[in-house]
Amino acid sequence: MGNNSSHDAEDSSLDVKKLHAELLQLRAEVKELQTENQGKLLHFRRICIYVHVDDSCLNKLKKVAFSAALLEKGDQMFGPFNADTTLVYKYVTTNIGNGYNPVTGIFTAPVKGVYHFQFFAQCCSHPAEAYLMKNGCGVFMAHESSEGGSTSAGNAVSLSLDLGDVVYVVLPCGRKLHDNDHHHNTFSGHLLFTL
Numbered sequence: 001m002g003n004n005s006s007h008d009a010e011d012s013s014l015d016v017k018k019l020h021a022e023l024l025q026l027r028a029e030v031k032e033l034q035t036e037n038q039g040k041l042l043h044f045r046r047i048c049i050y051v052h053v054d055d056s057c058l059n060k061l062k063k064v065a066f067s068a069a070l071l072e073k074g075d076q077m078f079g080p081f082n083a084d085t086t087l088v089y090k091y092v093t094t095n096i097g098n099g100y101n102p103v104t105g106i107f108t109a110p111v112k113g114v115y116h117f118q119f120f121a122q123c124c125s126h127p128a129e130a131y132l133m134k135n136g137c138g139v140f141m142a143h144e145s146s147e148g149g150s151t152s153a154g155n156a157v158s159l160s161l162d163l164g165d166v167v168y169v170v171l172p173c174g175r176k177l178h179d180n181d182h183h184h185n186t187f188s189g190h191l192l193f194t195l
Contacts (some may be wrong), residue, residue: 002157064115065094065191075180086178089187109162109165128152130169
């Protein structure tokens with residue numbers, strides 16, 4: 001019986017050593033997993049910060065709207081010109097997103113999306129006429145003529161634009177417009193949604 005008892009003690013001692021070794025191995029694996037998870041958590045936090053900054057920038061880009069008239073003050077005829085001429089709407093009431101350039105009269109899409117544009121033309125004793133252009137091609141025309149007096153024309157369109165596409169209004173060759181403090185000739189647009 002004494003032999004059995006010492007044999008059992010040796011087996012127990014081996015079991016304890018084996019369990020101790022397994023415990024040390026498990027602790028090492030847990031420490032390794034904690035380090036790995038800490039790195040993943042840091043990476044996740046960086047992604048969250050990046051996404052938050054990216055979303056806030058995108059939200060700013062989603063806010064695009066402008067409205068402008070030919071004249072701020074005064075009374076002036078525009079045209080007739082010997083060639084189609086881009087109208088420069090200098091009296092800007094709104095330019096959120098800075099897509100409209102009051103020096104060139106051109107709107108440049110700051111983000112890919114669908115935009116809505118309106119334009120109005122007015123003249124006295126002559127037909128009122130203007131063309132909305134996208135990247136150099138006519139899209140819609142506004143035209144109205146009458147027998148004497150003031151004539152006004154307008155049109156509107158929704159356009160799908162890529163980043164950097166340009167939209168502007170042209171006064172056709174030989175036509176003229178009249179504007180004054182009442183801002184009869186306007187060009188406006190806004191982003192409906194991004195694509």
